[in-house]
Amino acid sequence: MTAIHTFTFTADELTVNWDDASISHLQAIWLRDHCQMPASRNPDNGQRLMNVTDIPADIAIDDVTYENERLVVKFKPDGHRSEFDPDWLYRNCYCLNPQYDDRSEAHKILWHGGSFTQNLPRYTYDRFSNDEKIKLLALQAVRDYGFVLLDAVPCESGQVLKVIEQFGFVRETNYGPLFEVRTKVDANNLAYTNLGLGCHLDNPYRDPVPGLQLLHCLESSTEGGDSILQDGFMAARVLRQEDTEHFATLTQNWVNFRFSDNEADLRSRVPFIEVNDRDEIVKVRFNNRSIDTIKLPPRLIRSFYSAYRHYAEILEREELQISFRLQPGELILFDNTRVLHARTAYSTGGNRHLQGAYSDLDGLSSCLNRLESAG
Amino acid sequence: MTAIHTFTFTADELTVNWDDASISHLQAIWLRDHCQMPASRNPDNGQRLMNVTDIPADIAIDDVTYENERLVVKFKPDGHRSEFDPDWLYRNCYCLNPQYDDRSEAHKILWHGGSFTQNLPRYTYDRFSNDEKIKLLALQAVRDYGFVLLDAVPCESGQVLKVIEQFGFVRETNYGPLFEVRTKVDANNLAYTNLGLGCHLDNPYRDPVPGLQLLHCLESSTEGGDSILQDGFMAARVLRQEDTEHFATLTQNWVNFRFSDNEADLRSRVPFIEVNDRDEIVKVRFNNRSIDTIKLPPRLIRSFYSAYRHYAEILEREELQISFRLQPGELILFDNTRVLHARTAYSTGGNRHLQGAYSDLDGLSSCLNRLESAG
Numbered sequence: 001m002t003a004i005h006t007f008t009f010t011a012d013e014l015t016v017n018w019d020d021a022s023i024s025h026l027q028a029i030w031l032r033d034h035c036q037m038p039a040s041r042n043p044d045n046g047q048r049l050m051n052v053t054d055i056p057a058d059i060a061i062d063d064v065t066y067e068n069e070r071l072v073v074k075f076k077p078d079g080h081r082s083e084f085d086p087d088w089l090y091r092n093c094y095c096l097n098p099q100y101d102d103r104s105e106a107h108k109i110l111w112h113g114g115s116f117t118q119n120l121p122r123y124t125y126d127r128f129s130n131d132e133k134i135k136l137l138a139l140q141a142v143r144d145y146g147f148v149l150l151d152a153v154p155c156e157s158g159q160v161l162k163v164i165e166q167f168g169f170v171r172e173t174n175y176g177p178l179f180e181v182r183t184k185v186d187a188n189n190l191a192y193t194n195l196g197l198g199c200h201l202d203n204p205y206r207d208p209v210p211g212l213q214l215l216h217c218l219e220s221s222t223e224g225g226d227s228i229l230q231d232g233f234m235a236a237r238v239l240r241q242e243d244t245e246h247f248a249t250l251t252q253n254w255v256n257f258r259f260s261d262n263e264a265d266l267r268s269r270v271p272f273i274e275v276n277d278r279d280e281i282v283k284v285r286f287n288n289r290s291i292d293t294i295k296l297p298p299r300l301i302r303s304f305y306s307a308y309r310h311y312a313e314i315l316e317r318e319e320l321q322i323s324f325r326l327q328p329g330e331l332i333l334f335d336n337t338r339v340l341h342a343r344t345a346y347s348t349g350g351n352r353h354l355q356g357a358y359s360d361l362d363g364l365s366s367c368l369n370r371l372e373s374a375g
Numbered sequence: 376m377t378a379i380h381t382f383t384f385t386a387d388e389l390t391v392n393w394d395d396a397s398i399s400h401l402q403a404i405w406l407r408d409h410c411q412m413p414a415s416r417n418p419d420n421g422q423r424l425m426n427v428t429d430i431p432a433d434i435a436i437d438d439v440t441y442e443n444e445r446l447v448v449k450f451k452p453d454g455h456r457s458e459f460d461p462d463w464l465y466r467n468c469y470c471l472n473p474q475y476d477d478r479s480e481a482h483k484i485l486w487h488g489g490s491f492t493q494n495l496p497r498y499t500y501d502r503f504s505n506d507e508k509i510k511l512l513a514l515q516a517v518r519d520y521g522f523v524l525l526d527a528v529p530c531e532s533g534q535v536l537k538v539i540e541q542f543g544f545v546r547e548t549n550y551g552p553l554f555e556v557r558t559k560v561d562a563n564n565l566a567y568t569n570l571g572l573g574c575h576l577d578n579p580y581r582d583p584v585p586g587l588q589l590l591h592c593l594e595s596s597t598e599g600g601d602s603i604l605q606d607g608f609m610a611a612r613v614l615r616q617e618d619t620e621h622f623a624t625l626t627q628n629w630v631n632f633r634f635s636d637n638e639a640d641l642r643s644r645v646p647f648i649e650v651n652d653r654d655e656i657v658k659v660r661f662n663n664r665s666i667d668t669i670k671l672p673p674r675l676i677r678s679f680y681s682a683y684r685h686y687a688e689i690l691e692r693e694e695l696q697i698s699f700r701l702q703p704g705e706l707i708l709f710d711n712t713r714v715l716h717a718r719t720a721y722s723t724g725g726n727r728h729l730q731g732a733y734s735d736l737d738g739l740s741s742c743l744n745r746l747e748s749a750g
Contacts, residue, residue, distance in 0.1 A: 208583035
């Protein structure tokens with residue numbers, strides 16, 4: 001814990017010089033809005049009890065004193081009094097602390113085909129379920145690398161839903177709570193044939209897109225049908241490095257995706273590459289099968305296709321991909337807003353049977369945040 | 376159906392002059408990418424069988440002829456031949472057709488407190504369930520106005536989940552498949568007390584945010600506890616009209632939201648007002664209780680609070696709100712990315728009991744799209 005060295009204040013701002021030589025400049029409106037007193041915050045759940053409009057428009061600092069290991073701020077014109085724990089101020093000050101962010105490229109470990117010189121992130125399901133330290137490591141792998149493999153998941157139908165219950169909630173869709181990936185007659189989706197599938201993300205035609213996908217291998221005796229993964233954040237970063245105009249074209253021109261069959265007609269209008277307020281990559285979407293008719297303004301068609309083709313070429317580069325064969329009992333859990341998956345074509349002899357399901361990132365993140373706080 | 380009047384072509388572009396005097400300029404790459412032949416598209420599900428990288432980089436038009444009521448395009452250098460149904464070209468041409476968009480302000484009917492001079496959009500549950508025309512009208516109300524009321528929903532516990540099954544899927548969260556809204560001892564959330572709640576959207580700390588919320592009234596014999604709704608897209612538009620800088624500040628500076636209790640630690644980094652590539656509003660978030668510590672760069676604190684206060688003031692304007700009292704058996708279904716809700720404080724005498732649940736917009740949109748195509 002860092003202690004206060006000295007502090008000064010004006011009507012506008014409290015300045016704290018900390019023992020470690022760092023400095024906080026805290027504006028009156030921010031201090032008042034972050035008052036931690038019981039009248040301002042519910043002591044049980046920390047929820048804010050006031051609205052920003054309850055604060056006088058001309059809020060200012062009247063006096064600051066140090067009493068009982070608390071910085072006591074008296075405000076004017078309303079005379080409101082707030083006590084701040086210096087440690088809370090140090091850990092929450094906007095001058096010293098970054099925002100929370102578990103989604104952008106800035107907080108991920110990007111990878112390519114050669115990144116995993118040792119093993120892929122992989123844990124046994126029994127330890128994942130029964131050892132919170134292992135669960136923490138596995139969920140961190142999903143957050144940081146975008147995927148994790150679980151071994152020795154019981155080869156029972158429906159098990160994929162039980163895995164989701166360990167960290168979050170099932171996202172049911174028109175494909176059901178879970179979906180069967182094996183060759184079907186008259187398949188409504190190419191995924192349910194034995195064709196190879198290029199690198200793609202699932203369900204870009206769905207808004208919101210399911211943030212997590214699980215694929216659990218129950219049978220695998222065909223020739224081919226290998227699994228391929230690719231870091232879509234890395235691919236988008238490579239695009240930006242090779243051509244910033246192409247990157248900007250794909251972030252700034254949203255397109256339609258669509259999937260329709262006898263039971264569903266799912267349509268979205270979203271970007272291939274989604275960035276945040278800092279122009280950092282936060283989400284990627286790509287699925288050549290379900291890109292709907294491109295209806296950009298005529299003047300943009302040429303530049304869009306140039307960027308789109310460039311990005312699609314990057315997504316085919318084998319040096320950016322890892323490949324492995326899912327064996328019965330293995331399950332892959334991956335971030336469907338980041339990690340593309342593909343499979344090679346497979347023979348009609350033998351059987352290949354996966355069960356898949358979707359979940360959302362909020363539940364996993366919440367479970368991970370709690371495990372990290374406890375750890 | 377509009378017929379072709381004349382057509383001409385160069386290596387780069389096919390130009391079609393239609394009978395209604397409209398003109399399509401279709402570039403070679405677009406035509407090749409939108410080839411509808413069985414080798415390019417799965418005839419059963421319409422999914423694209425090729426990748427954009429399969430198209431030669433120097434693709435060009437070699438010849439165009441009109442045969443058997445089809446425009447036949449021969450490409451070079453690969454000699455690929457595509458037949459286009461003129462009606463398909465007319466309906467899909469990027470010169471003549473807008474993108475699909477059911478989310479942005481451009482495709483919504485924005486409203487304020489005086490907009491509903493007649494009745495609110497309201498249907499009986501029996502007809503919603505049994506008459507596809509009524510279901511279509513109700514789901515269109517959710518898309519266009521952001522909400523609909525259903526009457527005479529059986530006052531049975533769990534019924535709210537059955538309503539969701541009529542159009543989509545339940546989004547289960549840490550609050551359960553459904554949540555009880557009534558006064559609780561030691562409530563983990565202020566929603567479960569008898570305090571009034573200002574206009575807010577639910578779960579901005581969740582990414583992805585649940586796109587739909589349902590509240591089903593089972594009991595209502597307290598004083599107070601009236602329901603208030605507000606069009607957040609209208610509020611954001613008013614902000615933009617009154618101060619474009621404030622609007623830009625809230626779209627361009629993302630903030631953290633957070634909710635934590637003994638079972639969950641949900642955190643997000645998202646904007647108050649989310650816009651698309653055309654700077655049109657597509658999503659709003661606001662919940663004074665769960666805005667986490669503001670950790671923007673010091674130089675932005677003052678301008679952020681100025682914009683934030685302005686927006687919060689607009690959200691308190693009664694002329695932008697509608698209010699009504701939910702009676703037992705009534706259910707409100709609303710777009711949680713757009714419509715804010717609030718409730719007045721209520722007495723401790725009498726009982727107020729709602730059951731709530733979340734769903735996502737993809738399922739409702741899909742159901743609506745299918746009903747519209749059938750209608």
